[in-house]
Amino acid sequence: MTAPHSTQIGPLTLTTWSDGALDIPAAYFPNAYIKAESVRFGANLWQATTGDRVVLIDAGSGMFLKERFAETGQVHDGLGAGGIDPQAVTDIIITHMHADHIGGLVKDGVSAYPQAGIHISADEWGFWTDPDLASKMPEDMAPMIALLQMIAGILADQVIPHDGEADLGDGLRLLPAPGHTPGHCVVEITGGDETVLILGDAVVSGDLQFPNPDVTYQLDANPAQAVATRKALLARIADEGLRFAVTHLPHPGLGRLTRDGDGFVFTPAL
Template sequence: MMMPQMNRRHFLGTSLAGTALALSSPAIASKSITIGQKQLFALSDGYFDMPASLFLGAPKSLQAQIGDPARIAANTYAYRAESRTFLFDAGAGTSDFITHAFPTASKLPEDLSSTGISAEEVTDIVITHMHPDHIGGLAIGDRIAFPNARIHIAATEWNFWNAAGFAETAPEGMRPMVANVQSLSNVIKNNVSLHGGAADLGDGVSVLPAPGHTPGHTAIVLDGGREQFVVVGDLTVHEDVHFANPNYGWALDVDGEQAVATRVSMLDMIATDGLIMGAAHVTKPGLGRVERDGSGFRFQPL
């Protein structure tokens, strides 16, 4: 399924011609920026080592270049608004499912604490998609980790992962992950607010559909007036693969064809509109701009 051309202005209702970036201070420029008059923090949840063969279509030479296993960063973002504190994705958490497979992840709580933000201060958590490395941190065992936060998730995404019987009927390799997601969903369900994929969440925070990686995968857009910022979730999974070669797949995409179409369209939007991008799986802190480069793109870290 092909995706229509992305247009940020269609979703945000703005005709801003340009953007600007202000670093909060030279000392913390690598992980803190201002969007409008508000502060955004880039946070690290650690990293994952994954087989290079999961990058579908990537030649052996590229797989050797990125390493096998390939090291994949895990980033999240926190945003202070007027009376609200947002977290964009929640890290991998501490469930056995995550810690046995990826002992190098689950570092978000420490990094969040270093910004002076406590778990109790977080009022809103916006989820790009429900893979365990993005939602595992929402719960600690059978207890919600951010007790005062509303958790914003696309209804399409929630319904896909929580379909009755899915843990038994999913492809065999997915079943432990589905069971993990459904167990966590049961803990957080009373704090979840579902949206339709394109929604204004207030305080300059909007979401827009970016499907393919998962059915309800979304991007998060911050409108700070002159400054514009977009969190892209798993639109890209490695800076040396998916920018120069946006047509290469990723084995964990639910719909590979749609994921590629979304990636190309959204990277084109980000480059055209000069947006600042926050990427989950670009070397920390994952902040940069996107430039066109031949038939592909190039990520320019800030």
């Protein structure tokens, strides 16, 4: 397992864990020209430690995607083995409910972090837990919906839904950033005089989407909305000189942006 990376944001320690990697078919980027057959994704998740709180931001794939993506679920595999202490986690913030972000919340059929409140957009929670969802979506999404609803059922007692922007205390804010999913959010962390944005899947491939934010992704629920959200976030990051992090960049996926024409150039900033 890749060693975790830590950085300070004022009094808050942000630790980036690698949950592994995924090779995504190039065809999942329908409006990009890609020479290779696949695009390699990292799989970062975060632990924000401040005061008496230990806050996870997303939780990786857990055991649920190993059949298709053998390198996933590494944080889950290491739980209790010198990594994150599951009993010590006080809060979990979820950017969105795809399985590579919430699968790790379940271990052996029960909640992996039983003491934690799980903060999530009410829109996101409502969308995926709708009992009629499968009948409204393409048939090939049925297995994924069944998996997410099974996971959601295990976690329901711990969930704290939030409408719109939410102040979660200790410099942590949940901000709506829809498009990739209906209730996708980013996390804004402010500590001392620094603000850092955790983008989740508002960007999925830095190689493709920093130079051209118009590149869409097959799993975006609303591609046009995802593009608009991505452009607004990347512009803010560049114009305010913020550090930011992305789930699927290579670990640890922390950097800054400068503008370059209609796109952006990424520079690591650890």
